Amino acid sequence: MKHWSWKRAVLIAALVLTVGTILAGVGPSARAAAPYATRGDCGGLARTTVEMADGYCLGLVWQRAGGDGPRLPRDLLPLAGGDWLVSDLGSWDNGRGAVWRLSPRTGGGVGWTRLLSRLSLPHTLTRGPDGRIYVAEMGRILTFDPASADPAATIETVIGDLPDNRLHANRHPLSSFIFDGDGALLVNVGAPSDRCLDPAGAPQRGAAGGCSERVTQAMVRRYAYLGAGHWSGDWTVFASGLRNSVALVRHAGGAIFQGENSVDLTTAERPFDEINRLVPGGDYGWPYCTDMATALPGWTAAEARCGRRTPPVSLLPPHAAPLALLYYAGPMFPELRGRLLMSWHGHRRAGGRVVAIETDASGAALTDRPGRYAVYPGGSRPYPAGGPAPRGRVLTPGWDSRPGRHPRGSPVGLAVAADGSIWMADDRAAAILRIARP
Template sequence: MIRTRLALAALFVAVLAAPAAGQGGGRVYAVDGDCDGRPRTLVRMADGYCLGRVWQRTGNDGPRMPRGLLELPDGDWLVTDLGSWDAGRGAVWRMSPTADGGVRWTRLIRGLSMPHTIARGPDGRVYVAEMSRILAFDPARPDAVSAAVEGLPDNRLHENRHPLSSFVFDGDGALLVNVGAPSDRCLNRAGAPVRDAQGQCAEGAEQGMVRRYAPAGRGRWGPDWTPWASGLRNSVAMVRHSSGPVFQAENSVDLTTPARPFDEINRLTAGGHYGWPYCTDMATALPGWTARQARCGERTAPVSLLPPHAAPLDMLYYEGAMFPQLRGRMLMSWHGYRRAAGRVVAIETDASGAPLTDRPARYAIYPQGSLPYPAEAPAPRARVLTPGWNAQPGRHPQGSPAGMAVARDGSIWIADDRAGAILRIARD
């Protein structure tokens, strides 16, 4: 009996000491001091910047895996919640600041499948991309949800790859929609290419591309689509510059070495083929495909490389007032877990929004140091805003920035899905 009581007491203590849901061991952001009105995290930032903690999940209230952010006119925020990598467990939440500096959560929509991108459309409604469709709703009436686009592939994570859809609105009102590739390299279990009658990847007819849905009026888009840009493994991060060009940040294939392949920034144009699953880096045939099959010289090359396995998940142009030095720059979140990821960067751009590049160049790695890009390859002229976001036990986890948004005051808000946190970059 005594032994049983001791065991139960030990179990009770272990339960009390367990980390909160959504955080995991070592995923808490410790704070000390003030960051423009928010508790200041201990993440080392670039000079002139600080990272405040807006919220971090400690119980059962609020999103489990926050991904996308959208500020509302009244100062509230909409947040997409992936929920888990299983269908039907995602949601859209409304985050309302409270007088004591905290936030109040209201779940507006539930039962979604891996929602990610959230944006306001040209008609004023809010659009949300989940795994197999794009929804539209009015935040004042979240019960009245309609489908803007349906029939996207049901690309489940553990059956295929790349289940997340995303989108941007083109200048003519068309929806440009990411449909991720169903596999890593279009190879079978024996490592041989899965080819069609023409010898090309048999998986590229409807997936691994950005589709174009033409507007059909009254906030709807027809069921018919055209392949707009193909050869793209996973275009979760896309952005349209105000002058018209559309850019994409490619999550490249999963080779086991941390040194390659490099991720990419591509300028998307109608009819372009950008290499998947044949080529990577500037023009290198991927294992499994011969140089003759890959025909890398015929593919559209990236405008810039990114560090290997950076896993870019969001990109936007900064036009806020808080950081004049960042105006016009392309902000990008690097979500991956390897040594080059866990960063938010600001990339210099030209008048068309294209990244300015350097040759030769290097990229930073954790815990310290840097590695070279390929000598003749273009690399982004970027400033890392979060140089110290590697894991530091007792202080903070390695950053997992997913979605970003620029608030009306010019601060940069970030969703960290692995830590279940909403963070805010402000002027130090």
């Protein structure tokens, strides 16, 4: 009996190890997300137990628990009548993404309708100056009609042949974009690696000696508008030296801002992420220089040329991972009007937050020197000496993991509803949430 028990224990241990290995190799869409507990009311929705700034609450619109709906919701776009479009990565594998229509139901709950399927890592959803709906999919930007009886039949490719980065280890494949004032498309093309180093840690140099990956990637491209819903197939470099520009926004005054997800080093406390004001021809330093003027390992100080780099408007906490930028102009929160809302998606101590940053007339972040940033589970850390720190307010100060209450926040897309409430997608928890008045 003892011998049988020992063999059974070994078999069980092996099975556990195998299952654990399998789970380690799949994306978060395949794992059960910790549920959001609710208590009370938040502007007509069930109120989550996430600790919020005074005057705000976080309501639960929906969280996946089987059935229809996105597995990895990323971006949201309001439609007339109260419905929403939601982009869904599906997983980090090719061809499993979708676009869904979320329809709030009378008396509570939501209904889901899948409009597009078999997409490759769809992310950005936006309405163009022409009123049409545009979607960024890995490799292309498309437009479609969500009101059609067959939305998939209305798909038109607007920009094709964007780089396909899905196979590399650092994952910068998301082709986010915005429209400029003249109708041009400004498109993120992320870096195909973390620091442009080969597996041995040596710089990958091109013919001119610099990083070879900067020739066609690690930039924001500009595609000129030709009129009548068409864009040039050729592109020019709008701004370069940008590792990952998923977060892009255009201020009403015309200025373009970007949230930079900086490189990964051995410490969680460096380097700092950034807010950059993008100007035509600007070089923002990747992979040579980070923070205000710090040369990155693998490249010499002479190669980094930190003094020639276009400096950030503001630093952000290390690994905050900004994934959405939005100027608030809704009626619900007058105190936030004109502020720059940001989602910090990062899984490290500074991430998992939605912040509202004060801005000047051009839309640039106002800053303080010196400054500190909050970390989970509590406390704060300093920004570099002399480094500009964003001046603003964290709307979700208590969004750390609380067992039995709520998961750690992983906010991605942000959008403002007609009533001024702030909607967001939490991709790791497969949830749609809404900031409103208590």
